[in-house]
Amino acid sequence: MTGIDWGVFGLYLLGVMAFALWQSRRNEGVEGFFLGNRRMPWWAIGLSVMATQASAITLIGTTGQGYTDGMRFVQTYLPLPFAMIVLSVVFVPFFYRAKLFTAYEYLEKRFDPKTRTLTSMLFLIGRAMGTGVIMYAPAIVLSTILGWDEVVTISIMAVVTIGYTVTGGITAVIWTDVVQMLMMFLGIGLAITFMIAGLPEGVGVADAAYIGGVQQMWNAVDFSWDPQSRYTIWSGLIGGTFLFLSYFGADQSQVQRYLTASSERDSRLSLIFNGFMKVPMQIAILGIGVLMFAFYHFEQPPIVFNDAEVRVVMESDRAQEFEDLSVVFAEAHAGRRATVMEILDARDAGPVPADLERTLAAQDDQLMGLRDEAKAIVADVRGSESNDTNYIFPTYLTEYFPIGLVGLMIATIFAAAMSSIDSELTALSSATVIDFYRRWFVRDASDDHYLWASRLATLFWGLVAWGFALRAGQGGSLIELVNEVGSLVYGSILGGFLLAFLVKRAHGTPAFLGILCGFGTIVFVARETDIGWLWWNPIGVAVVMTVGTLLSYVMTPPERVQT
Amino acid sequence: MTDIPEPELRPGDDVDPPGGPWKSWGSIYVTLAIWGVVCILFLIWITSTLNIDVGSGGPGAGMTP
Numbered sequence: 001m002t003g004i005d006w007g008v009f010g011l012y013l014l015g016v017m018a019f020a021l022w023q024s025r026r027n028e029g030v031e032g033f034f035l036g037n038r039r040m041p042w043w044a045i046g047l048s049v050m051a052t053q054a055s056a057i058t059l060i061g062t063t064g065q066g067y068t069d070g071m072r073f074v075q076t077y078l079p080l081p082f083a084m085i086v087l088s089v090v091f092v093p094f095f096y097r098a099k100l101f102t103a104y105e106y107l108e109k110r111f112d113p114k115t116r117t118l119t120s121m122l123f124l125i126g127r128a129m130g131t132g133v134i135m136y137a138p139a140i141v142l143s144t145i146l147g148w149d150e151v152v153t154i155s156i157m158a159v160v161t162i163g164y165t166v167t168g169g170i171t172a173v174i175w176t177d178v179v180q181m182l183m184m185f186l187g188i189g190l191a192i193t194f195m196i197a198g199l200p201e202g203v204g205v206a207d208a209a210y211i212g213g214v215q216q217m218w219n220a221v222d223f224s225w226d227p228q229s230r231y232t233i234w235s236g237l238i239g240g241t242f243l244f245l246s247y248f249g250a251d252q253s254q255v256q257r258y259l260t261a262s263s264e265r266d267s268r269l270s271l272i273f274n275g276f277m278k279v280p281m282q283i284a285i286l287g288i289g290v291l292m293f294a295f296y297h298f299e300q301p302p303i304v305f306n307d308a309e310v311r312v313v314m315e316s317d318r319a320q321e322f323e324d325l326s327v328v329f330a331e332a333h334a335g336r337r338a339t340v341m342e343i344l345d346a347r348d349a350g351p352v353p354a355d356l357e358r359t360l361a362a363q364d365d366q367l368m369g370l371r372d373e374a375k376a377i378v379a380d381v382r383g384s385e386s387n388d389t390n391y392i393f394p395t396y397l398t399e400y401f402p403i404g405l406v407g408l409m410i411a412t413i414f415a416a417a418m419s420s421i422d423s424e425l426t427a428l429s430s431a432t433v434i435d436f437y438r439r440w441f442v443r444d445a446s447d448d449h450y451l452w453a454s455r456l457a458t459l460f461w462g463l464v465a466w467g468f469a470l471r472a473g474q475g476g477s478l479i480e481l482v483n484e485v486g487s488l489v490y491g492s493i494l495g496g497f498l499l500a501f502l503v504k505r506a507h508g509t510p511a512f513l514g515i516l517c518g519f520g521t522i523v524f525v526a527r528e529t530d531i532g533w534l535w536w537n538p539i540g541v542a543v544v545m546t547v548g549t550l551l552s553y554v555m556t557p558p559e560r561v562q563t
Numbered sequence: 564m565t566d567i568p569e570p571e572l573r574p575g576d577d578v579d580p581p582g583g584p585w586k587s588w589g590s591i592y593v594t595l596a597i598w599g600v601v602c603i604l605f606l607i608w609i610t611s612t613l614n615i616d617v618g619s620g621g622p623g624a625g626m627t628p
Contacts, residue, residue, distance in 0.1 A: 074606060081599030085592045097568040110565065209613055218613035220606035233603075264570060268588070275595050279602045504565050 001398070005407030012411035016179050017164060024172035029447040033454050034101055034430045035260050036171040042266035044178050046273030048423075049257050050281070051177035053247070054184060055420030056137040056413045058285060064389035066289015070217035075236030076243070076534065077282045083244035084275030088268040090501055091249040096264040101434040103255040103497070110500040112508030112558075113439070118515055119493045120435035123252055124428060126489035128461060131424040132468025133485065135161070137390070138417035139469070143308050150308070154469045157417070162462030165422035166455045170260055173426055176419040180412070187412040188284050190405060191397075195291045198400050200298045207344050208294035214343070214360070217290045220283075230532045239534030246490030246537050248274075250497050253427035292396055297340050303329045303374045305388035305395045316381045322374060329370045336363040421465070428461040429454050484533045488526060491540020492518030498541060499548040506548055507557040514548030 001009070024036075031037055065073045098106050104123065108116035139153035165173075196205050212218055222232045229235070248254045248271065258267040303326050304310055313322045339360050346352050378386040397409050433454045442449070496515045499506045518540040525531055525539055585591045 071606070071609070078599070078603055078606070081595050081602070085595055088588075089592070093567045093570070094565075097570050210615065213613045213615040216614055218609050221603075221610045272591060272595055276598055279599070283602075283606070500565060502564055 001406055001410070002403050004404050005410070008404055008407035009411045009414070012183075012408065013415060016176055016415050019175060019179065021168065021172055023175040024169050027169045027171050030433075030450045030454060031101075032171070033169040033451055034256065034426065034434070036169070036174065038260060039262045040171070040174055040260040040266075042261060042269035043273065044174055045257055045261055045266065045270035046277075047181040048174040048177035049248075049254060049270055049274045050277060051181040051184070051416070052253060052257065052420055052423045053278075054181070054281070054416065055134050056417035057134060057420075059184070059187070059413050059416060060137050060390050060393055062282070062285045063289040063292065063393040064391075066217075066286035067293045067392050068289075068389055070212075070293075071220035071283075071286050071290060072222055072231040074220055074279075074282050074286050075222070075231050075233055076240045077236075077279050078233070079237050079241040080244050080278050081275040083241050083248065084271045086245060087248050088271050091245075091497070092258065092264060092267045092271070094501060095255060095259060096261070096267050100259060102252050102431050103250060104252070104431065104435050107496060107500060107511075108439075111506075111511045115496065115508055115512045115515065116435060117439075118512060119250075119496050120252075120431045122489040122493055122515075122519060123250075124431055126486050127251065127253065127424055127428055128464050129468050129485045131421060131428070131461070131465035132471075134417060134420050134424065135465050135469040138414050148308075151470060154466070158462065158466035158469065161418050161421045162425070162459060162466075164418065165425045165462065166458045168422060168426075170256065170426055173419060173422050174257070174260065176415070177423070180415045180419045183408075183412045184416060185281075187409055188281070188288065190401075190409070191288050192284065192291065194401060194405075195288065195295055195396075198295065198299075203298060203344070208291055210344070210347065211294040211297050211340060212290045214357075215293070215364075217293055230534070235532060235534040238538055239532070239536075242491065242494065242537035242541055243487065243534065245498075246494040247486065250490060250493040251427070251486070252431050253424050256427050256430060257423075288393070292392065295396075298337060299400075300330060300333045300337075302395065303371055304378055304386065305391035306378075306386065307391070307395070309378045309382060309386055309388070313378055313381050318377050318381055322377050325370055325374050325377070329367065329374070332363060332366050332370060336360065336367060339363060425458050425461050425465070429457040432457040432461070484526075487533045487536040488522055489519065491522050491537040492516075492544055494537065495541040495544025495548070499545055503545070503549050503552065506552045507555075509558075510551030510555055511544075511548045513551055514544040514546075517547045518544035 024032075026037070027033060028037055062073065094106060095103060098109060100106055102120065104116045104120040107119055135157055136150075136154060139150050139157050143150045143153045168176075196208070199205075199208055209218075222229065223234075224232050225234060226232065258270050261267040261270060302310070310322075313319060339356060343352050343356050343360065346356060375386040375388075394413075397406055401409060433450060437453055437457070438445075438450060442453075445453075492515045495518045496511055499511050499514060521543045522536045522540045525536060526533070531539075585594065
């Protein structure tokens, strides 16, 4: 990064934060801190809903996912428009009309206090870990650029974000998200533009797309029924539907957002807006990953993308071995580049000869083998497995983006992370204060008292997330890790809400036991089977609905006990 | 299904859809559902058109540059 980049980066961050705090100046009391006094416009909430889900992980992790695995992750997002319809029709009226602070309050109104407490606790457990992962993502960018250890960058990120969140409140969060989301649209457009412009002379977009096709990276839809295959159209449509119903209907960080609307109409419109925009955005982001994959057929990538890891190896006694591997890797890449150019020439003349295809396959194998050897050295030196998926896009940005725009892109990633983290911290804080502190411990204190309790709770969860972030580095692709952590608890919480909405006969204790059974089942499935995480949510919902409904017929409702 | 609470409308609360071609909530939901189907069809088209079938012995998914 040059001085100009640092200037753009600093100005952008300061501007966004000042704007957010200025917008939050009219907040009053706890309702202002958690719900913006219920006066946010639908389009701002809609952008905020998108921005909260699209954190820095979306830019870093999803592009890395596209690079290593092609387009197939997009299948997870396909049911989102349909899920938004269900949420608008079923969830929003229940939540908005009940005038809630947290989604879990509804379960006390419908069932009993213990069901509310259990679901809120499950949310706190899942979301605290997820927030740690979200905090970890931008630290990767900074560690790559600055050459600092991740522990240092995570800690700086945590301190800045926690401080900002404690003073901000939901209004600041939403307006930050609006700016951030517009920046993200701009960033996606810039990334695609510069990637295409950076292709070698004589190589066009169609050629890059062709190379992606030869390598089977445009694998956007997979119709296979293998339950152990992580992403298929079926796991996407079924598992994804439950994932989005859970995330947008049972996760306080999203429910809190549409509770800030000035009317039920605006709540619905904010979700519908998200339904239209989200899938194209994900296609574009994964497309960046695939284009980057094709781009690195013409430009040589580093043998390992995590520069911090490479520096550690270069200071170890295996430095020479690593350097020799890098030389062989460069030669192999040059050979593969020549083959790719031959394939492009041959394609123009007619069918690609089979021997060229075989050569390309052999060169791919060789490059992959060399990368594996290099990563094994890194793992040996560092004492932990090397995973550089999340370093691919930041590395590309710093090496190929023009001066000034690097700073802008880094600012976009940084702000994306901050606005997601403070959303999560505000949600964690609201669940802690409203569902536990005010419900069970201090019931009749002043508004100022609860406001300060809310700020302290925000600080507490920020520290917890900070601790978890320090351990998130070895979790593979970040976007997957966040969804996996969430899916451990989402299914059973969603099952509780669906039981409340759809089964009129359901009552407290059966719902509570059903949710416990659902959570236990998901933990068992996650630990003891190879079933992909997208299936955990429907499994959890099915168990909660089945157990809760059956027990509701077997057990006597509390009213009957009293009579 | 559990009874949905009655809305507590305040003075000035707007309960209608945005208007124009979207005069009812139903028309909005149908449009969004059609949009979802269009997205799926687009991705099926991408998969079948842009992926090159190289046959046996050719490169496969997950290759790393």
